[in-house]
Amino acid sequence: MALTDAQQQEIDAARSAAHQTRRPTVPALEAMLFTATPVLDHGFVRVVDYMGDDAAIVQAARVSYGRGTKAVSEDRGLIRYLMRHRHSTPFEMCEIKYHVKLPIFVARQWIRHRTANVNEYSARYSILDREFYIPAAENLAAQSSMNRQGRGAVLEGAEAARVLDLLREDATRNYDHYVEMLNEDEKGEPIDPGRQGLARELGRMNLTLNAYTQWYWKTDLHNLFNFLSLRADAHAQYEIRVYAEAMMQSAEAWVPIATGAFRDYRLGAVTFSAQMLGILRRMLAGEAVEQADSGLSKREWRELMDTIGRGL
Template sequence: MPLTPEAQAEIADARATPRPTLRAVSEGMEAHLYTAHPVLDHGFVRVIDYMGDDSAIVQAARVSYGAGTKHVSNDEGLIRYLMRHWHSTPFEMCEVKFHVKLPVFVARQWIRHRTANVNEYSARYSILDREFYIPAPENLAAQSTVNNQGRGAVLEGEEAARVLELLKSDAGRAYDNYEAMLSQDGQQGLARELARMNLPANIYTQWYWKVDLHNLFHFLRLRADAHAQYEIRVYAELMCKLVADWVPLAYAAFADYRMGGVNLSAKGLEVIRRRLAGEDVTQETSGMSKGEWREFEGVFG
């Protein structure tokens, strides 16, 4: 269960006591505030706080203090222009703080995105819960034969069952030993900061992660991509939905230009021009490496 009854009661209480404010409010994000959205088997994402909305991006770009004579269509056009031309500062005017519960190995990937403020649950002071990420059978896959970072065919039958049993038994045994080392029943008990070293990478941790919209978009572009590891991608995909409700105009531009768009190298652009002129261009005559050509053909055929 992602949240304890006590945590659920705390969330219900927070949502039941709204307060008036003069600051910009996103109705879409207000609907999500504090609510825990489940991810994986024990994880969740919830919005703790946010600042700004689509109008904050526009306001920063125009350095204005009111709506003036501008219309929503003008705002949308400006936001799309900013996204199209890789402007970043206006999007940094919006911020959001998430509470995330995630497996440690996912957290180690996530923390590579360093342009955020992070405060993680400390196993030096507290005892971690007996909660581990155990993949669903359809997510157990062999190593990819073409991508050193990816997965290949799904494991089946006895091999899948054996791997699942190993994951469960190893995690359980490690936690049993963790508790045994901490125990003060007839012994001093090992310090928490040392006992934690024995815990597996699939145990769950939690953190608060605060980030501005520009850097959040960068995170989502990489981690919500189909090539990202499944276990971090499901978090990013959920966060995409939250952001779409928070800043719909900005997210629509992001989805169009970043998630749905393609960046071309000078060589790639030249291949397109040569093909439009009727030339039959191959990898050998393109000037691209085999890897570049494979990615190019994956988009353009």
Template sequence: MTGTQRIAPETPLVDVMDGCARWQIPIHEHGFIALTDVMPRLVPQGQTADFAIVQAARVSYGAGTKKVQEDRGLVRYLLRHRHTTPFEMVEFKFHIAMPIFVARQWIRHRTANVNEYSARYSVMPDQFYRPSADNVRKQSMANRQGGDEPIDVGTAEEFLAYLDRAQSLYGEYERLMGKGVSRELARIGLPVSVYTQWYWKCDLHNVMHFLSLRMDEHAQEEIRDYADAMYALIKPICPVAMEAFRDYRLNGLFLSGLEVEALRTGEALRTENKREQAEWEAKRKRLGL
């Protein structure tokens, strides 16, 4: 067995986070999302983390590829053709503080590594999410899962008072722990607006999947605020991949077989389903038809 070969880089390496420990964006009154690490953290001078996508892709396409396609073209080709594994070569680690109702939606994304604050071990913070009075949203009529325009001022105030009552239970939480109730039980009386924190590590392919679902207008506004901030944090780290993501995923449009047929024939959508018809109308509008 031979010894380890330590090979110096051909070009000096630079830190994609400019030597910073974290890049952080505050969200709402108590929350934040911070980028704390990236792989690759060091890249050849003049490059970005897009470098790792191209490096991996060239293993599959062979040495001749570079002459045929420039790096940017290759990344865009990979994304368009859903050749996804090269995007898994870039990883991000985030530290996030968010209300529990946002964390519940977030945790459904199973392809990340997560380590969360333990409310059995530690005391929950006295921090709760409270929307501003002009962002108390009415129930949407079109989307059973969604909020819509702001509700009238009187009802908004009533809603905030209801939140305040729930959040004032924090005093009881502290008092009962003081009397010896375990932290693991005392916490269960707190509302889902209370804040938690976690470290969340995920590769770029799955981050893009997360962003495409959670930056979408159908996602709840509160988690969308985090997704928008995540996008802003990683954009300068791998600008080429994120440009391709914007062009081919975020601003793209999926058409069903029935929609393609309607587009081709100029006839109505061949379905009785009202919801599908409404979705087709929305797509037609986006297409300027």
């Protein structure tokens, strides 16, 4: 499932092609087209196609505002205004398509983003590659003791070695048994011609969740930003965050103004509840507010203090 020679030739051919088009074209993204960005130990992200640019967002917004926008300030200001006020439909007018290779447990998180188009490699039809995600030493983290879905300190020494050994051995053994049961090797050639192989749609169940799959994934810019706001966030699991970060780079090349606005007004933004805003106003007026008289729970109070930089 790595790129085959045939696939690689096809990609190289596409990459070297130069067509004439009247469509909006973004040179910075063209430069990245058909180039795979490596992610994790065997994965990648590559942009396959795109539609629209920053100006396409403006164009769509202007249709909505019609003549009313004669006086509206320039494009950058308009895009930032749209982002700040969550006018999301103009961002839907841009579309991007990725080819992604990723571990199955990451794919399971990713697919929860429903407003996207997907074609995934099917292990009902075809044999998966002998490739598994094994974390690098610095990512082999212990369970957080504070956060049920978080990571704590990095494991080290014998403990780390034991984990890596188990992950490697189990994935490899399961894969070996997978091809044995299928009676087909990685290339799909029969191993023992005198024997029937298990149906592929059954054999795949023996694989581990760190096996790699791949898919084409296409979405519009608004939904890409929704994806990135959850997956490029510090709370996202590291193994999906690195994909999101690679995609942020392509967004940066593609729609730099919109991506800048996304960074400022969504990724880096904070939301305060009605109660929190009341407390902020009291504080700004010079009042010393304590958790006890804040009306907030201890947990919310701590979140607020962290946000405004007064945490310990």
